[in-house]
Amino acid sequence: MAKQLLGKEVTAALNEKIIGQVKELKEKGVSPKLGIIRVGERPDDISYETGATKRCDTLGVEVEKILLPEDVSKEELLAVIDKVNKDDTIHGVLMFRPLPAHLKAVQSEIENALDPAKDVDCMTHLSLAGVFEGKPLGFPPCTPQACMEILDYYGIDCKGKNAVVIGRSLVVGKPAAMMLMGKNATVTVCHTKTVDVPAIAREADILISCAGVLNSLTKEYVRPGQIVIDVSINWDPEKINKKGGKGAIAGDAVFDEVEPIVEAITPVPGGVGSVTTSVLVGHVVEAAMRKFA
């Protein structure tokens, strides 16, 4: 029976820290604010926006929403970004992506128009360079940082440990690898072209799965003593949901067969995902603190 690494415990500790920082800022007359730029009405975006707004409320961080129509032009969107860049009351900006199809070719240009000092969701080249260089140039992506917060909260020392990351995306896999390396782990990155991922995964002391493939992490991938961080949020049409029906969120792990073997594991839901929102809000507060440092 593995120890469950619970997002809510990590989030509670993070929130406590953030609330303290917000208090200090407000005593200095600074009220940290997140600007949210949403194009269109995609349900996933709205759902994340609702969660982020609630968390900001809880933590005393203001939110300013800028909602744009699905057919917004590149010029209009760039004008909005220019406005938030110049707005001293907005400290961090979250812009939902991917942008609509007609902006796909210019998405990178639009992303990089944002002032990196406000790039709390790591969408600029400078933020990514910071992750690669291990320097606070912008902000790291929230999801891999949430993984690190979980490791830190539960006192899991990465130094000299073998860490295996399954997935090489720029949003999770590659940044997680850099962050683990920064914590002095010996890091291996596996991906779709890797031969025998299970054998490599079994060598891990710390296993981070961000494949995004339901039921891909089976008992063949694990051994006793491992720490497993299951990052992915997949839809499992067979999983029994809270209402007793079929269809629920699940990670990469076949939880019922992996959990009894390993030492500790994050559940899905209730693991990494729930920490990510507080990491985002923490970035907004950090951005405000950096500005007034």
Added chain:
Amino acid sequence: MAKQLLGKEVTAALNEKIIGQVKELKEKGVSPKLGIIRVGERPDDISYETGATKRCDTLGVEVEKILLPEDVSKEELLAVIDKVNKDDTIHGVLMFRPLPAHLKAVQSEIENALDPAKDVDCMTHLSLAGVFEGKPLGFPPCTPQACMEILDYYGIDCKGKNAVVIGRSLVVGKPAAMMLMGKNATVTVCHTKTVDVPAIAREADILISCAGVLNSLTKEYVRPGQIVIDVSINWDPEKINKKGGKGAIAGDAVFDEVEPIVEAITPVPGGVGSVTTSVLVGHVVEAAMRKFA
């Protein structure tokens, strides 16, 4: 008896390609030019400058040297960088680093003043972001790219292979890891905090050693069938030099014990180092081509 992966063969092929590109550019009225910024008279810098200048001459690339006194101010140096940025006849810029001690605190600011389009030696954040993202935003560092050129020239397919990089510097180790991942290798990065590097190194199909520690790569690190790229350039006071005396350049490998075991290995000197200069000149030509594309 291992196959020797010879820098001069790779360089010859690279040079042929570069000469063709220079010819095409000159037919369009463009004469590619490298700007070299050197502060002070450090022998290592002068030696590299001499090598780069000769290689440029051979390949038909112009060189403009900007030599500054050891006590140059930040403002003077920034003015020089501004000038080369605006000079349309200079396509790539090499600035020797580290800068003198009095500029240490502002080195990053000075480095990032260079137009990334001319950053042929990967000193800007944008170039590093490009390496991390796998996009040609600037240019990758020349040394790890030289390793990739060697692998390519000798037809070594990285896809699905286990690659182990010993060293995690921003100049070689981390970029080499990203580039190997881009070639679909499964990459592990070892460093000074790694436990049992030899055991991990023996699992490698492709082993890149950039530890920079003389005699650190012993027979314990290798097995038959491996490709070994020895990146480091160390001074070995005991090695017999060309004149029959003691003292010569050597890599990380104890060559006499590693070479008989592995399948292929780069010698030092005569391996990676000799390819690096042509990679640099190739970047200058690529910068000129990008500008006129």
